[in-house]
Amino acid sequence: MFLALGLIVFALLQGLMAAKIIGSFWQLNITIIGINIILAASLNLINGYTGQFSLGHAGFMAVGAYVSVVLTTNFQVPFVPALLVGGVMAGLLGFLIGLPTLRLKGDYLAIATLGLGEIIRIVIMNIPYVGGAAGFKGIPHHTTFAWVFGFMLLTLFFIKNFVNSTHGRACIAIRENEIAAEAMGINTTKYKVMAFTIGAGFAGIAGGLFAHMFYIISPASFTFMQSFNYLIMVVLGGLGSLTGAIAGAFFVTFISAALASVPEFRMIIFALLLILLMFYRPQGLFGYVEITHLGPWREFFLRKERAKR
Amino acid sequence: MKKQELLRAENVSEVFGGLKAVSDFNFYINEGELVGLIGPNGAGKTTAFNLFTGVYKPTSGTISFAGKSIVGLKPHEITQQGIARTFQNIRLFSELSVLDNVKIAHHSRIKYGLGEAVLRVGRYLTEETAVEEESLRLLSIFKLESHAYELARELPYGAQRRLEIARALATQPKLLLLDEPAAGMNPQETKELMDMIRWVRDEFKLTVLLIEHDMSLVMGICERIYVLEYGMVIASGTPQEIQTNPDVIKAYLGGEE
Ligand SMILES: Nc1ncnc2c1ncn2[C@@H]1O[C@H](COP(=O)(O)OP(=O)(O)OP(=O)(O)O)[C@@H](O)[C@H]1O
Ligand SMILES: [Mg+2]
Secondary structure, three states: OHHHHHHHHHHHHHHHHHOOOOOHHHHHHHHHHHHHHHHHHHHHHHHHHOOOOOOOHHHHHHHHHHHHHHHHHHHOOOHHHHHHHHHHHHHHHHHHHHHHHOOOOHHHHHHHHHHHHHHHHHHHHOOHHHOHHHOEEOOOOOOOHHHHHHHHHHHHHHHHHHHOOHHHHHHHHHHHOHHHHHHOOOOHHHHHHHHHHHHHHHHHHHHHHHHOOOOEEOHHHHOHHHHHHHHHHHHHHOOOOHHHHHHHHHHHHHHHHHOOOOHHHHHHHHHHHHHHHHHHOOOOOOOOOOHHHOHHHHHHHHHHHHHHO | OOOOEEEEEEEEEEEEOOEEEEEEEEEEEEOOOEEEEEOOOOOOHHHHHHHHOOOOOOOEEEEEEOOEEOOOOOHHHHHHHOEEEOOOOOOOOOOOEHHHHHHHOOHHHOOOOHHHHHHOOOHHHHHHHHHHHHHHHHHHHOOOHHHOOOEHHHOOHHHHHHHHHHHHHHOOOOEEEEEOOOOOOOHHHHHHHHHHHHHHHHHOOOEEEEEOOOHHHHHHHOOEEEEEEOOEEEEEEOHHHHHHOHHHHHHHHHHHO
């Protein structure tokens, strides 16, 4: 059902691109939207569903990006295995970082993850093997719209099924009330670290996809400003909604692209938007709600639910 | 058979800064019993629950459950051993549906792994169906089935308290700890709750320990009662013994008039 819908959207977009109705500028942007959806959805697993305020997503993206480009460029590893290794390494790092930092709460966790994201970037900057601050050159141009779309579907599929299982419910319970979650037999540390690890892993894959769009990547692409960008997507779209993450990624990427020539303006617009949002809709555009719960869709899905009984 | 000891606390003390919230607390509860824990505000009743459930670690003393020490276990480990609780200040998963609140509490008995969950195969399908059925059954026992798809925070107060009990039962405990289950309920609701607690105890073969300020509830359903004051047990015994104990009348019952 979900996959079928995805394939239809894919066929439509691919057709428009082939027919040159979507020009190369927007083609590039649509690909970036796909990557940003992966990042927003994976960050949402940590921030939205589990309620752990993380600001280090660009750091995990950087790990995935650098690991995968080293593998494809220096070791001629095929693209997909390289992406997956990048994702696993980012996930592993997420696990190692998550274990101590997730004991922290709220603002402290945000500051710690922000710092660690920056540390990752600075460490990369000081490794001559990957080009240091000047960046890593000669990356093969592997990333196509099709690969991005495929991995995006995979991410959404994974996270959607995860949050609708006992494992995802454990994460959501932590967000709702950590003390009650413990009292219900949920190992809260384990599930916080699990959400963080999975989120970091998908960020790593997104980083690999991002890196293989360009000839050169540099640590400057993975600053905390980038992490903020993903946070804005998640907060705008709605913490704890995949539909929201998709909408947020669309919206932010679209506006960024449209205002690419006036970058100062862009940040002002986002700042204003966020302020307005906090006043009028603090839960984000979608809140905790999925599009499948709205209006006519709701009827359709509820009927399906009832038919199951 | 019924005389099996389930929980025992020996010389348990809990010190917060300079304050002895619980001191030299000695307590036991046998399998199948329904025991009350009463005492004036700030006497240390909730602290005793927090000690039993691993939220606090006792400053000194031992606590054992079904013959094994539970001191130092994390709250979720204690829940998995078979102690479940409700909270004095309701702690529901308020933005989630009533049904999801109960489903979450099945967590520790679900066996399917991450892979089965993500691919939606194998034990995921059978266990999720079973959890849903079991949760709806619990909701109907507590007259909440018509609210199953509403958000927990939208429930009226009394219903929220009942949902907390239903959720605790979903962890399949041997011992159920209820912290002021009738707080904020009217006499009619309190009466229904009493019947429900008694019925649940028999139906689920539970042992129940409850904290309560409502004397009619405590005296009406508890087989034994402990009275705490300033962190110390000043009396324990049957409701008749408690009602006629001069210390209790002075310290607690008298204090209410
Ligand atoms: N985490 C804590 N830190 C410091 N002091 C605490 C803490 N928890 C409880 N106390 C104190 O310990 C004493 C006992 O509190 P407790 O909540 O156990 O009382 P109680 O018998 O449940 O009262 P009530 O009937 O009002 O619920 C009180 O003086 C309280 O202020
Ligand atoms: Mg209390």
